[in-house]
Amino acid sequence: MQQTFKFRLYPNKEQESKLEKTLELCRFTYNKMLEWLNRQEKPNRLELQARLPKLKEEHPELKKVHSKVLQMETYRLFSNLKALSELKKKGRKAGRLRFKGKGWFKTFTYNQSGFKLVETGKRLDNLHLSKIGDIPIRTHRAVDGEIRQITVKRYPSGKWFACICVEGNDEKPLTKPHSNLVGIDVGVENFTTDSDGTVIENPKHIDRSLDKIAQSQKALSRKKKGSANRAKAKQKLAIAHERLTNQRNDFLHKVSKYYINNYKTIGFEDLNITRMIRKNDKNRYESTLRRHILDTSWNSFFQMLSYKAERAGGKVIKVNPKGTSQLCARCGENVPKRLNVRIHRCLNCGFTTSRDYNAALNIRNRAFNAPKEKASKPGQGLPVAPVEERPLSRHISFIEIVTGQVFLSKQEASSNL
Structure with missing residues (x-):
């Protein structure tokens, strides 16, 4: 059974700057892949992922982002395409996907690797994110099971949260039903x-x-x-x-x-x-x-x-x-x-x-x-x-x-x- 935990992050100014930069580079990558699709080349998801190394050579700043994070943008793009297709099947008016402007992206995702949750025994633990560093995190609940994915989200209020997806965490009932x-x-x-x-x-x-x-x-x-x-x-x-x-x-x-x-x-x-x-x-x-x-x-x-x-x-x-x-x-x-x-x-x-x-x-x-x-x-x-x-x-x-x-x-x- 999969379970997702949501914990607040407390990045310092340097880490917050890196988080903001990661969001913008993910947005840039998403727009690039959408541009490739609009050229009528119609590559599939794996073909888009295969183009990422060359894109990194053309834009060295993308190397500041973990590879899995950039790969997950292909999932985001094809998920949006699927949602658009479903709307059209239901007879709803739906146009084409648009390029995303500055500040549009609110989340990025680490999948399978590039992260580690470190217990400190103190009030705040540390969440290690590759290319960003160890960010203080308040884990108000025990995270039991294997962590498969972490999504970092910025809220409009300026707060940062980590949504931690765990596999194989079977919770027992808190009380017996009466x-x-x-x-x-x-x-x-x-x-x-x-x-x-x-x-x-x-x-x-x-x-x-x-x-x-x-x-x-x-x-x-x-x-x-x-x-x-x-x-x-x-x-x-x-x-x-x-x-x-x-x-x-x-x-x-x-x-x-x-x-x-x-x-x-x-x-x-x-x-x-x-x-x-x-x-x-x-x-x-x-x-x-x-x-x-x-x-x-x-x-x-x-x-x-x-x-x-x-x-x-x-x-x-x-x-x-x-x-x-x-x-x-x-x-x-x-x-x-x-x-x-x-x-x-x-x-x-x-x-x-x-x-x-x-x-x-x-x-x-x-x-x-x-x-x-x-x-x-x-x-x-x-x-x-x-x-x-x-x-x-x-x-x-x-x-x-x-x-x-x-x-x-x-x-x-x-x-x-």
Whole structure:
């Protein structure tokens, strides 16, 4: 199993200058190879790699970059060509690859060789990169396994990070799952509502950061292009965006860890988020809703659940989202309701509960019957899993999540209530 670790680098001024120079030389190499392709020569990837030694003779400054780093630019070029081809196959308008301008490149990659992670026993370890030197790195987690590749990335805020790809690192589950199956309904008002009656508050990071980002954007627009003050304002804006991204990711990692530590099987909806945020009109309410949907980062949350479940020996099941909020989880009756109606009331069986909790029960039922769904129509003819319909017994604020106050397991929670 492959695993990627992301650690921050702390280069000195000389090392940072070399890192910047490496990015620019990689950009130059990429543009040269694109130029060869545009001449209708149509060389394959290996032929492009074979031309690199001659290119180094013509441009001696390229010898300051490790050979594997330059070779990886051929992978970048052909990966971009493949992505362009896929867009055209889908009927999307796609032109040709363009030459990259100064400052465009943000990453370069060492593959198989040219690097070494050295433990120092101190607060910071060292990452040796060929042609650059030993750069201090903060490894906040143990890197177990064989390092196959390292990608160095520069963020707009000016920070440098190393993404270390490791082969054969099989993580053991942190805790033994206590329950077999849970259904999770994601939302905007509450981030998750699950079939066990637990509600996790949506932090709505964007609402708390929007004013600061808007102020930074306005300050940037007032600065003269090319000036030092504009560069400072641009970095300040980048730091504000980076802080928002870090807040989102921290919250998502902690919520996903909570569910992985408690459940062996997790069911969630296979949502078409692109369709949900499609602009249909200029309605202010819908604009705010779209912004909050993007802020919740449901796709990132689902991805985290998927790879963490795989490492922990669990599994995730994506279910058809059609009708999860409309069908009664107890009797299966269709109970139509608008988005602003937050209570589910079934006139057929009398089941009354939160709309989101009813959806979570339906998601759990569909995940329970996942192997049988292909033989039946969605929401019809499927046996309901034996679920105990509980009240919404536990509300977890986002502050409890981000500060680590939330219990790791429901057994711990029940013993402390």
